[in-house]
Amino acid sequence: MPAIVIVGAQWGDEGKGKATDLMGDSVDFVVRYQGGNNAGHTVVIGEESYALHLLPSGVLSPHSVPVIGNGVVIDPGVLIKEIGDIQARGVSCERLLISANAHLIMPHHVSLDKVTERYLGQARIGTTGRGIGPAYSDKVARTGIRVQDLFDPAILRQKLELVLREKNQVLTKVYNRRGIDAGRVADEYLEYGKRLASYVADTSLILNQALEEDKVVLLEGAQATLLDVDHGTYPFVTSSSPTAGGACVGSGLGPTRITKVLGIVKAYTTRVGAGPFPTELTDEVGEWLRKTGGEYGVTTGRERRTGWFDAVIARYATRVNGVTDYFITKLDVLSGLEKVPVCTGYEIDGVVRADVPMTQTEFHHAKPVYEYFDGWWEDISNAKSLSELPANARAYVLALADMIGAPVAAIGVGPRRDQTIQLRPLI
Numbered sequence: 001m002p003a004i005v006i007v008g009a010q011w012g013d014e015g016k017g018k019a020t021d022l023m024g025d026s027v028d029f030v031v032r033y034q035g036g037n038n039a040g041h042t043v044v045i046g047e048e049s050y051a052l053h054l055l056p057s058g059v060l061s062p063h064s065v066p067v068i069g070n071g072v073v074i075d076p077g078v079l080i081k082e083i084g085d086i087q088a089r090g091v092s093c094e095r096l097l098i099s100a101n102a103h104l105i106m107p108h109h110v111s112l113d114k115v116t117e118r119y120l121g122q123a124r125i126g127t128t129g130r131g132i133g134p135a136y137s138d139k140v141a142r143t144g145i146r147v148q149d150l151f152d153p154a155i156l157r158q159k160l161e162l163v164l165r166e167k168n169q170v171l172t173k174v175y176n177r178r179g180i181d182a183g184r185v186a187d188e189y190l191e192y193g194k195r196l197a198s199y200v201a202d203t204s205l206i207l208n209q210a211l212e213e214d215k216v217v218l219l220e221g222a223q224a225t226l227l228d229v230d231h232g233t234y235p236f237v238t239s240s241s242p243t244a245g246g247a248c249v250g251s252g253l254g255p256t257r258i259t260k261v262l263g264i265v266k267a268y269t270t271r272v273g274a275g276p277f278p279t280e281l282t283d284e285v286g287e288w289l290r291k292t293g294g295e296y297g298v299t300t301g302r303e304r305r306t307g308w309f310d311a312v313i314a315r316y317a318t319r320v321n322g323v324t325d326y327f328i329t330k331l332d333v334l335s336g337l338e339k340v341p342v343c344t345g346y347e348i349d350g351v352v353r354a355d356v357p358m359t360q361t362e363f364h365h366a367k368p369v370y371e372y373f374d375g376w377w378e379d380i381s382n383a384k385s386l387s388e389l390p391a392n393a394r395a396y397v398l399a400l401a402d403m404i405g406a407p408v409a410a411i412g413v414g415p416r417r418d419q420t421i422q423l424r425p426l427i
């Protein structure tokens, strides 16, 4: 009964979709357990590239069942469009399952996400503007609307009227925006409900039964450890729990079911949006990393901030997720550097520390302490084993494994599924 969690070990965009896709054919269920259409996975199969936002990457494998778990927030209009677009490219979505307990992103969530960010000015978080934070706020405040409410028109209307009574006051009186009509939204969402009805299921029950039957369940985190609402660089975080613990809450599987936690780290670091980033490069080297690595958001198209590998945050990710194995992605991007710096500690107020500081104030003041590794010039994009890597690239990977405190199971040397060096079984 293997249940494997895939978790980003940095600030997102580590290439989690590739790891999921690589296991595709051996996996029976691929579950998204948090986040919403703020996520963006790019999966390259052969010559085809797919950008997925809400659909789990398992949708691309004819052998696995893609599941949107209860911990996800769903914008139903976006999901219906994504299903339509991918079906138009010949990918079947028939097997998709959606938890009846998942919360919905409503029009007022999107409006509030945008106006509150504008209102914050310089202090803004740099959200994706998709309504994620406001949807999770309502979930916790117990004023959220769930997938199952789409099948009870009277309840849906009642909940919407209640919640919009307050939200419209905020939208019109605080932010000077137009109010939202409850009846119109109810009609629109009931229509969405009709189109999604055939996918809705008791996903926690199905997943637990699958594990009893020895099926392989993959729990696919969106965003990443340092964007976790509890363990990330708060308040510059997303509003859910991408860390491995969130996989249980967001899917309805108990912690004793999890057999492996696969951390995904990029061979360097990127971040989108505001917040501390000790190894950030704001010069032409950073621009070179962005261009060479194609570091532009899948969801928003925004330029990603870029920097060197930070072993301090990766070690932290090992700790808070209980990572058992790592997948290092995009090693090929670093080819051609004279020296490859790796941050091994932070200098904070004159003292060098090996761990993530306890407070955000200290994190903001952290200066990276680097160790410099010899670079390599060769094209490594066809390497199939560790021995096919140039000695310096091999030394870099082995040093990272040592610093981050968990073995490396795979190394990505290019975007395609077959551009991977596998060292240990992923399942």
Ligand code: IMP
Binding pocket: 011, 012, 013, 038, 039, 040, 125, 126, 127, 128, 129, 130, 131, 132, 133, 222, 223, 227, 236, 237, 238, 239, 271, 272, 273, 274
């Ligand atoms: P939100 O998730 O839209 O509320 O945005 C909160 C923060 O998380 C912002 O800094 C976003 O840029 C960041 N974020 C959200 N989703 C992703 C992602 O998939 N990759 C990287 N950063 C993300």
